[in-house]
Amino acid sequence: MEWYIVLSLIGVGLVAGFLNTVAGGGSMLSLPMLMFLGLPANVANGTNRIALFLQSIISANTFRRSKVLDLKKDYRLAVPATIGSVFGAMFAVELNEAVMRKVIAVVMVVMLFMVIFRPESKMRANAGCESSKHSVLQYIILFIVGFYGGFIQLGVGFLLIAGLVWGCGYDLVKTNAVKVFIILIYTAFALIVYIWNRQVDFASGLILATGNMTGAWLGAKFTIKGGAKYVRYVLIVALVIVTIKLLGVF
DSSP states (O other): OOHHHHHHHHHHHHHHHHHHHHSSOTHHHHHHHHHHTTOOHHHHHHHHHHHHHHHHHHHHHHHHHTTOOOHHHHHHHHHHHHHHHHHHHHHHTTSOHHHHHHHHHHHHHHHHHHHHHSHHHHOOOOTTOOOSSOOHHHHHHHHHHHHHHHHTOTTHHHHHHHHHHHHHOOOHHHHHHHHHHHHHHHHHHHHHHHHHTTOOOHHHHHHHHHHHHHHHHHHHHHHHHHHHHHHHHHHHHHHHHHHHHHTTOO
């Protein structure tokens, strides 16, 4: 692999890891990058999970050590998402290259409209009104989000943020901590499915993960120190970047 390709993967991973931790949408940069480097769409989709898994370890552990993440309570939210992700990954590996390319193109367009019209309206801080119990509806929603994450991943951070803020009453700092923990758990299981079906390029994935992990650490530190107010600003910036990317400006 050429040195400039390595640097490009690390650079994209750095930005993607940061965005994934503080808001979402990082995979909208990393997945097209992997495809641009020549990986088939289905292999790029699987390979991206290596970076997501390793970045989530870094960011979740940073949140845990800062006592933002409570594993004794928050693990319950990861269960339905994990079950959904396994089904989503099993569905994805059955699609051929041509179909997967079309699916990614359609999802990118759908996410464009979601990025423009939906997420920001859901991003309201509800500090002090955190739900003590989780409803069946919340578990169903998380199962569906998990299925989508295991299948394609693009923009799943925005879906989790909206669901956790709106459905569970978390503020944005707590939301980001729980979000990365859920992604960590379900990605581990989805990645096994992709590896089993030989849809992972380990070399590209590990190089990309180097940048993602660094970006995730910076993003978690920024979230903890910046608070919900600053996370909201970064979320808006992330939405703008993703929109520009989807419009093909860069």
